[in-house]
Amino acid sequence: QVQLEESGGGLVQAGGSLRLSCAASGRSFSSYGMGWFRQAPGKEREFVASISWSVRPFYADSLRDRFTITRDNVKNMLYLQMNWLKPEDTAVYYCAASREPYYGGTQYSEADFASWGQGTQVTVSS
Numbered sequence: 001q002v003q004l005e006e007s008g009g010g011l012v013q014a015g016g017s018l019r020l021s022c023a024a025s026g027r028s029f030s031s032y033g034m035g036w037f038r039q040a041p042g043k044e045r046e047f048v049a050s051i052s053w054s055v056r057p058f059y060a061d062s063l064r065d066r067f068t069i070t071r072d073n074v075k076n077m078l079y080l081q082m083n084w085l086k087p088e089d090t091a092v093y094y095c096a097a098s099r100e101p102y103y104g105g106t107q108y109s110e111a112d113f114a115s116w117g118q119g120t121q122v123t124v125s126s
Contacts, residue, residue: 002026002097002115009093009120016085016124022078022095022117030073033098033107036080038091039119045094047108049080053098058106085124092119 008020020036035050049059049069057069068081078095096113107113 002029002032004095004097004115004117006093006095006117006120009122011123011125012085014086014124014126017081017083018085018122020080020082020093020095020120020122022080024076024078024095024097028101029071029076031101033103033112034069034071034078035096035098035107035113036069036078036093037096037110038089038093038122040088040091043091045110047110048093050107050112051078052104052107053102056106058108060108082122085122087124087126090122090124092121094119 003026005023031053033052036048037045038048039045047060051057051069051071066084070079095117097115099114
């Protein structure tokens with residue numbers, strides 16, 4: 001099992017940027033795919049981005065032009081750089097670790113991920 005802790009959320013004006021971080025501990029970080037999801041008030045949790053163990057990123061279509069997912073396998077950290085933020089980006093953002101190591105496909109479903117952080121709130125004001 002892996003433990004995940006997000007940080008970096010906050011209040012930002014529309015058009016601004018934030019970088020979310022996720023610290024991972026408990027197992028071999030570099031062997032597992034990682035992902036970011038978000039949940040807005042009154043809505044279901046949705047996929048934002050994922051990055052495979054081989055450092056291949058994948059994005060929700062509507063976010064690929066503004067968000068960038070990266071990982072640092074030395075520091076066991078996952079990041080999400082969010083630019084040109086919009087009020088509709090307001091949500092709790094969660095990082096997640098994949099269910100199995102060295103998975104060769106693209107992961108974007110909640111079912112692909114077994115471990116979740118507590119989430120960090122991002123609020124974008126208009």
